[in-house]
Amino acid sequence: MLEISKRQHKLLRLLLEQKDFLPVNHYSKILSISDRTLYKDIDKLNKALKKRKIEIIKRQGKGICISKSNLSNDEIIKSFAEASIQIDFNQFPLERQIKIADYLLLRNEKVSYQLLSEKFLVSRTSISNDLDQIQTIIEGSSAAIRSDNNGTKVVGKESEIQKAIKQYAYFIIDKSDLTSSFKVQFSDLLFRFLPKDIIEKVSMLLHTNDHFDIDKLPDNYFQSLVLSISILISRLQEGFHIEHQDNFLFENVESLKTFFLANELVEHLELNNSIKFDSNDFEYLNRQLVAHGFEPQLKDTTTQKQYDAVVKKMIKEMSxxxxxxxxxxxKLYMNILYHLVSMIYRSKLNVPVSNPLLEEIKREYSVLYSTTWLILAGIEKELGIRLTDDEVAFMMIHFQGAIDRISENRKILIVCPTGIGTSELIANRLKRVFSPQDIVEVTSLRKLYKRDLNKVDLVISSVQLEKIEVPVTYVSPLMSKQDLKKVSATYLDLFYDEEESKDHSFEHLGKIIDPTMVFLNETIATKEKCIKKITQKLLQDNLVTDSFEQAIWDREKLGVTDLPTGVAIPHPSPSTVKESKLVIMTLIKPIRWNLRMVNTVLMICVAEKDLKDIKGILSEIYRIVESKKNVDRFIFGKTKEEIMKVLGGDKID
Incomplete structure (x- = not known):
């Protein structure tokens, strides 16, 4: 029989259970190891599988999958023997080691060789072996066992310590040889390490909550999630909290998809276990739900039928x-349905909700955010609810997730022969240039020439390359500011066509700008008078309904519409607009709008029949207001004729 490790044995079983390609991190998360360690396991397995004419196939952009075989899965598994653990534990030493791991990992106690030797009535050598074994098991985390004159303890960030605890829990599970469903039970041996009552409470809570779609979750994912949450609770009971983690905005936005599921879960966990989650603990729990593939669900079919048409209408209008x-x-349909129902509930009970990323979302996802608001504004009256900026931002996240799922990922290779550390440095610095959906991989010079580069979009190299049929940008190993600019310019040239990057084209605004709706160098002293003057003109020309002004004020109550560039962009509900118009007003003296002083007002009036053009309209608006320089260039200080010309409007007679 061929010998492989227990972890490799488990990986082989997971691969055999799958029919299609899955990302490498799908498996590394289940096994609680790094992607790099997983690749080493794959190489080891491939050497062993070669004799059976089977191969674990690696395919860029898709992940890994095991090749087809004439042998059954059972026959393949039986042809391998699990390698023995280096230290041959009998029952008592394993119990002793679990107890030591409890002291070090779960409780973060400082221990000494002498005290442990006396407690367990064994030699210091045996204790040393136990500590070495624990250190070997938790190597996949950045936590480590450290000894000095004052004793021995585990050091590392809290998130890494919890990762180490989980790795040790998997070690115990592997020793237990549990083959029954993880959704039904865990091994009794595990309960000597992690509290049984916590694991059972967490498992029951996930099973009994109607909003958690447990049935679609694979057993190994469910096991992993229960372990992660149970470990988090155990550490909170000991007084340890997750450290603050700086993440990219797109990562944080991704995690907010399960915000309300996490919030509901936290309420039960705090109540049942007398613990308190801080914001970092909540974010960590939320990320665990995302990482394990959780999606909200509504089991109430009557509710689904009631709001089915509204949800489909929203998705169609966004499309x-x-x-x-x-x-x-x-997936988008169910996410919107779940969120809509809970949003209506919160609105009618006047239960406010705060979106922790609201300002960042409004700044970085401004076009999609405003589009979402306009679409939701159209259903406010229909549903009898009032929307807040926070709710709009949460709803926008589901649309952004759907857009990400169908967007085309660009494949980018980073080549650096001077070492992995340098490659990672280059990769990390380039993250600010690339799109979050891009796939970036570090490769060696040798592998580059052996690979099929047909699906690669861009190569970035710190060393001169032989001619290849892929665009190449050269950078220094230290990735200077100039290198970043060079890569950014190449990226824009390759992936953004001329239509997208045209600076002077205002195709959509040109259709809705009207010289009679341009007011320059006004001496209006207040926000109220400004809105009143614009409203009167729109009503006079029969372009809006009688409820238009109230709709403006309703929108202003929900959140700020003034920008740091000195521009206000009020935008009323489309249901109050008969004909789409862009109203422009400049002021001789700035006035207080909400939080800021403004000297330019761009009122965006979009009728429901023109919602299909809203993305283009908002994109062009935000091109103007994104900087003070652009506001001055296109609007402020310009004549009416100049504004009409630059924004593509009709020539003034």
């Missing part, structure tokens, strides 16, 4: 607005 078909995305 038309951004010119991307989202109507076949079942």
């Amino acid at each position: 038309d607005s951004i010119q991307v078909d989202l109507t076949s995305d079942d």
